[in-house]
Amino acid sequence: MTAGGPQRCSAWLRAPLAVFGVAVCLASSAIPARAQQNTRVEPPRQPPVSSQGRLPVTGCSGQVISDIVVITQPPFTDKLPRDLEWVRRTVRAMHVNTRDEVVRQFLLLKVGEPCNQIKRAESERILRAQPYLVDARIRAYDDEEGGVRLEVETRDDFSLLFEPILRGSSPQFRGLRLGDNNLAGFATQAAVEWRDGLAYNDVLGVKYTDYQFFGGRDELRMEARRDPFGQRLNLEVVKPYYTDLQRFAWVASVGGTREPLRLLRGDVEQNAVNVRRAYGNVGALTRVGSVGRLKLLGLSLTREDERTDSAALLLTRDGVRPDTLGAPPAPYIRQNVMRANLLMGIRAIRFVRVQGFDALTGAQDIRVGVQAGISAGHSLRIGPAVDNDRFVSTNIYIGWGGEKWFAGAQGITEARYSKDRDRWENVIGSGRAAWYFRPAVRQTTVIQTEWATGRRMQAPFQLSLADREGGLMGHRLSQEPGARRLVVRAEQRLVVPTRLNVADVGLAGFAEAGRLWSERSVPYSLDTPWRGAVGISLLAAVPPRSRRLWRLDLAFPVSNDPNKRVELRLTGLDRSRTFWRDTRDVERSRERTAPTSLFTWP
Incomplete structure (x- = not known):
């Protein structure tokens, strides 16, 4: 927990909604910690280079893993017709690719370990199980030194949530759900909701899910909602x-x-x-x-x-x-x-x-x-x-x-x-x-x-x-x-x-x-x-x-x-x-x- 975390927690725990206070405390403590990780001074990293052109090996059979390259793709990878290219540009401008470190956290394989076919297949399946990814592939290539180089390629789903609630009767616009399923590429879902309650209370809700709580494969799920x-x-x-x-x-x-x-x-x-x-x-x-x-x-x-x-x-x-x-x-x-x-x-x-x-x-x-x-x-x-x-x-x-x-x-x-x-x-x-x-x-x-x-x-x-x-x-x-x-x-x-x-x-x-x-x-x-x-x-x-x-x-x-x-x-x-x-x-x-x-x- 970062400095100031205990003070924030004590303030939230004194709130009338104690459960939601604990939730906000945990979320507010986790986000700065993740931000600190991302602001550490690191040596410049070369952009990932695809192994396209090399023939993949038949599979993992105990070779030492010399390197793992992660290539994350946006929702639209192929070019669109000229009249629709603006769609591709707009989506890419609004979308942040899943972070390299997020993908690596789901891998069961590490550099320096023997390449295991079961772990490769399970890592691929765990990545496909994430709701913000469309697909995932892990290929092994010969590194020409007796080992293998793994290439992990993922493709993101469109993460923006924009769901208006419309009805045929007046008022036609009844509500809105707005959020992101992969906020800033950090494997988090955040959404807010409002709906007209007519003669009763309006619906007001917030939902937050962190699929890598504190950097692991644990999940934090929070929801607070006022119904009519x-x-x-x-x-x-x-x-x-x-x-x-x-x-x-x-x-x-x-x-x-x-x-x-x-x-x-x-x-x-x-x-x-x-x-x-x-x-x-x-x-x-x-x-x-x-x-x-x-x-x-x-x-x-x-x-x-x-x-x-x-x-x-x-x-x-x-x-x-x-x-x-x-x-x-x-x-x-x-x-x-x-x-x-x-x-x-x-x-x-x-x-x-x-x-x-x-x-x-x-x-x-x-x-x-x-x-x-x-x-x-x-x-x-x-x-x-x-x-x-x-x-x-x-x-x-x-x-x-x-x-x-x-x-x-x-x-x-x-x-x-x-x-x-x-x-x-x-x-x-x-x-x-x-x-x-x-x-x-x-x-x-x-x-x-x-x-x-x-x-x-x-x-x-x-x-x-x-x-x-x-x-x-x-x-x-x-x-x-x-x-x-x-x-x-x-x-x-x-x-x-x-x-x-x-x-x-x-x-x-x-x-x-x-x-x-x-x-x-x-x-x-x-x-x-x-x-x-x-x-x-x-x-x-x-x-x-x-x-x-x-x-x-x-x-x-x-x-x-x-x-x-x-x-x-x-x-x-x-x-x-x-x-x-x-x-x-x-x-x-x-x-x-x-x-x-x-x-x-x-």
Whole structure:
């Protein structure tokens, strides 16, 4: 920590938002330290020179590494047509390439060490897993002295975040998200957000992620956000389990939320219950076994306090008012628990580099094999923690295939056993199964299904087909709630050839169908018939081979839902780094202390 760091920390820790104070303290201490590193007097360094023209050796086979050259490329490496060259110049003027030292921190190989093929491949894959890079290649060249010279070449994604929020109704401009995914090339994400709250508080948020916290492969994640009806604070420091070659992984997090959970109830106006959560978690894993087929063992200590208000509210356009329109939801049970948890995992995985699966043409590494993680905990009655329970969470993944086709499935389940009531409660499960088929370079077929369920819920929980992530296109206004959801999707993509070098462009046709089932513990839930939608999409990846897929979807609903509408939706997401993530309506009901940061392996 630099001089003056303790004084800054003490000032921030006296702030009303203690969690955010700790976060700002850590960030403000890390940035000057990094700045000092960059201002050290160093001998002049020659610019990296490509080894183009030399033939690469067949691979690393124990030769001594005499030099490592890093070449970082901007988003647009190829020249554009004369009329569009201004795009390339503008992007390069606004973009800072990833720093040489950032790339070197992710390498598992060092100068003077024997060149190892497994470490070379894993270093390449770890670089490709970073959200600010499009691709990475590590080639070995004969140095003509009995050793090898490694050339690490990376290409950046366009890092600027500029996401206006526009609506068809007045006011059309509702908000803005502005930031950078690779601030100054230092592997940090910083973003601010504002959104018009209309009759309620405006949304104000800040998000900061450092992918090389204090110069290592650890990550610092901070978020502070004021929502229209509450707030969210989160601070997490994690050492992700990037590769089988590392020995340890650990996580520490603390945070809290206050937000209303809206509950659909058919033709009656939706109401909401206010939910407050405070949580903390510290845990670590260690590797046992050989690379490629190993076990993980660890421990964690978790704290969770969740309470739900008994009074239901109506969140209207004009403000909040009491709910007097219908029967309120059943009362929810407060959870106030501290647990000691045993963490276990098995992993028999290899990685295959493919193109055009979740991205339009970009590269990604898919996991072939099996991996599973489990967390089993028992409550500790310490201080205010009074609950007496057990908790189990599992995360199982299976995948097989290669460059032409791939099939995979992943499921996450958690449940809490109350010893006071002698029964299992809050059983939440969700998952995804998908099949990719790429018979030609420009064609991809994707068939997938996603499911989610909640049973014996003692915490607020509800699913719908209106959810933006887990629901159906054309059903954003659906008012039907459920306890279980099944959605099946099919898509045929075609990449359209272009010589402009500005973006990759494609077309797609899709069809999807889904339905809901009821469960007694989920308020207002009901059984629905199958609903569906068909549509066409315009696809784009900017710059070319970017893994962020921009979609303009036009969907036509096929159902008898009275609230169905033709929908035009624009999205820009990168789904290539993880096989699947929980949808928002499922995630908000899960316990915050489950070790997803450790078991969601890249």
